[in-house]
Amino acid sequence: MMPESRDVRDLYQDMILEHSKRPENFYRLPDANRKAEGFNPLCGDHFTIFLKFDNDTVTDISFEGSGCAISKASASMMTARLKGKSKSEAQQLFAQFQRLVTNQTNKADDETALGKLVVFSGVCEFPVRVKCAILAWHAMMSALDQTSAAVSTE
Amino acid sequence: MSITADRVSTVAAGFDAAMLSKDFPALNQLVHGKPLVYLDNAATSQKPQSVIDAITRFYQEDCSNIHRGVHLLSERATNAYEEARLAVQQFIHAASHAEVIFVRGATEAINLVAQSYGRTQVQPGDAVLVSAMEHHSNIVPWQMLCEEKGAKVRVIPMNDRGELVLEEYEKLLTPETKLVAVAHVSNALGTVNPVRRIIRMAHERGIPVLVDGAQAVPHLQVDVQDLDCDFYVFSGHKMYGPTGIGVLYGKQRLLEAMPPYQGGGDMISSVTFEKTTYNSLPHKFEAGTPDISGVIGLGAAIEYLTRVGLDNVAVHEHDLLVYATEQITRLPGVRVIGTAKEKAAVLSFVLDGIHPHDVGTILDQEGIAVRTGHHCAQPVMQFFGIPATTRASFALYNTETEVDTLMRGIKTVQEMFA
Numbered sequence: 379m380m381p382e383s384r385d386v387r388d389l390y391q392d393m394i395l396e397h398s399k400r401p402e403n404f405y406r407l408p409d410a411n412r413k414a415e416g417f418n419p420l421c422g423d424h425f426t427i428f429l430k431f432d433n434d435t436v437t438d439i440s441f442e443g444s445g446c447a448i449s450k451a452s453a454s455m456m457t458a459r460l461k462g463k464s465k466s467e468a469q470q471l472f473a474q475f476q477r478l479v480t481n482q483t484n485k486a487d488d489e490t491a492l493g494k495l496v497v498f499s500g501v502c503e504f505p506v507r508v509k510c511a512i513l514a515w516h517a518m519m520s521a522l523d524q525t526s527a528a529v530s531t532e
Numbered sequence: 533m534s535i536t537a538d539r540v541s542t543v544a545a546g547f548d549a550a551m552l553s554k555d556f557p558a559l560n561q562l563v564h565g566k567p568l569v570y571l572d573n574a575a576t577s578q579k580p581q582s583v584i585d586a587i588t589r590f591y592q593e594d595c596s597n598i599h600r601g602v603h604l605l606s607e608r609a610t611n612a613y614e615e616a617r618l619a620v621q622q623f624i625h626a627a628s629h630a631e632v633i634f635v636r637g638a639t640e641a642i643n644l645v646a647q648s649y650g651r652t653q654v655q656p657g658d659a660v661l662v663s664a665m666e667h668h669s670n671i672v673p674w675q676m677l678c679e680e681k682g683a684k685v686r687v688i689p690m691n692d693r694g695e696l697v698l699e700e701y702e703k704l705l706t707p708e709t710k711l712v713a714v715a716h717v718s719n720a721l722g723t724v725n726p727v728r729r730i731i732r733m734a735h736e737r738g739i740p741v742l743v744d745g746a747q748a749v750p751h752l753q754v755d756v757q758d759l760d761c762d763f764y765v766f767s768g769h770k771m772y773g774p775t776g777i778g779v780l781y782g783k784q785r786l787l788e789a790m791p792p793y794q795g796g797g798d799m800i801s802s803v804t805f806e807k808t809t810y811n812s813l814p815h816k817f818e819a820g821t822p823d824i825s826g827v828i829g830l831g832a833a834i835e836y837l838t839r840v841g842l843d844n845v846a847v848h849e850h851d852l853l854v855y856a857t858e859q860i861t862r863l864p865g866v867r868v869i870g871t872a873k874e875k876a877a878v879l880s881f882v883l884d885g886i887h888p889h890d891v892g893t894i895l896d897q898e899g900i901a902v903r904t905g906h907h908c909a910q911p912v913m914q915f916f917g918i919p920a921t922t923r924a925s926f927a928l929y930n931t932e933t934e935v936d937t938l939m940r941g942i943k944t945v946q947e948m949f950a
Contacts, residue, residue: 385897386897389893390948395948399885421889421904421905422905422906422913423919444887445919446887446888446889446890447890448889506893507889
């Protein structure tokens with residue numbers, strides 16, 4: 379059950395609004411070698427994540443698409459966070475972020491690791507918006523798991 | 533129903549939406565600490581106490597199966613069930629009660645027609661005509677049929693206001709067109725389509741017409757004989773009745789010729805392992821124990837609507853839509869989606885730079901329930917080049933004060949995203 383006292387400002391924190399208005403890494407990465415789409419047919423959120431993944435490292439990452447403020451800010455902050463991370467580090471952050479927005483956080487460990495991403499902690503009080511926050515992350519995981527070395531950036 | 537014309541309100545002196553809202557127990561609650569403003573009526577309306585009571589009374593006093601028992605409870609249940617059918621017949625002005633088939637909702641009614649009428653009438657190379665503003669429920673059943681038959685679905689285009697282009701429609705009424713399926717009122721845009729004219733044009737070429745009336749029956753008087761439609765479908769839950777019950781109206785001549793949709797009990801007159809004789813209309817299309825309490829609840833909803841007066845409802849909702857359209861047009865950064873001359877009870881809009889889902893979440897926090905998304909009409913969203921809209925949809929119990937609350941809510945959203 380959601381608490382009666384939830385405040386919409388817990389969801390729309392300033393940093394989230396800021397990233398939704400002026401997202402980082404919001405372009406098509408010209409030399410991406412992996413990409414994946416995240417699509418939520420229910421609300422029409424649609425993002426493409428572009429990765430440059432070499433030597434087990436996310437050397438660059440960007441995204442394109444459209445969606446609500448939560449999904450867009452999440453994509454923006456995710457890309458900022460994952461640059462330079464290894465595949466296993468990215469997977470671990472995904473798991474920690476997923477626990478955060480579904481209110482299963484092991485606070486001591488996860489919140490330290492998540493850093494600024496904890497601004498999404500309010501999402502867990504808005505269950506219908508969890509899928510918005512996690513959409514870009516799923517697309518990123520799908521891109522990471524790609525085996526093909528090259529994708530069309532057509 | 534023009535939303536631009538100035539019309540003197542002719543709501544009966546006794547009509548008071550705020551007073552009527554007291555008949556609907558679910559409306560009387562706080563949401564996130566604020567009084568509920570329920571503006572998601574095109575998705576489902578709230579239910580008056582009389583409907584809830586009718587359903588409860590059935591289970592408390594008359595619960596039994598219909599059409600079979602010789603005992604008193606079964607007799608009472610059967611009478612209540614068949615009286616509701618007569619109420620529906622009168623409500624839509626059907627010629628006979630045999631033309632009123634109870635189904636789960638408008639969606640099942642369309643599937644019934646597609647599977648029974650469609651599969652016998654549509655052949656390879658044929659076409660089924662739908663409109664550009666249909667709900668998915670009036671697209672997908674025809675696609676499934678056409679895929680099976682090697683036929684195609686063709687689309688009546690609309691203009692930027694969300695009105696069907698009848699000159700283009702006329703061109704699509706070709707010999708291979710076997711059926712026209714069109715909404716009476718668009719759920720995403722609120723457009724009231726000129727169905728009488730659409731039907732006449734099709735009939736001039738011998739093509740039957742199915743009208744999806746799910747969004748029409750709560751808002752305007754429907755006379756299926758005057759329209760001369762061949763099929764008319766609607767759901768109970770958008771017209772103050774329970775979920776899970778709806779109606780297929782069909783002309784008797786067509787229904788008689790159609791094969792059953794589902795087999796089972798109640799739809800037969802005799803069964804042997806060699807041969808089954810089907811029951812007469814309307815029972816031929818009502819296999820199995822139906823939603824008896826749902827039918828009785830629908831009957832109570834019709835009684836409620838009739839008591840309030842659909843003409844009063846239509847005028848009140850029209851006034852409300854005019855007021856809401858005027859108010860929202862004054863706000864900066866708002867684009868109304870669906871500006872047809874003839875509209876009913878739906879105000880769909882987008883805010884510059886703000887996604888409808890964010891609008892919906894913030895309005896919810898203010899106690900305002902609206903629908904955000906594509907409204908099961910993705911082709912409409914594609915036409916307007918938007919992923920989704922925010923939709924406020926009105927019912928007989930909504931008031932201008934609630935519209936004011938909505939406008940304040942929209943300003944709050946805009947301030948947060950400024």
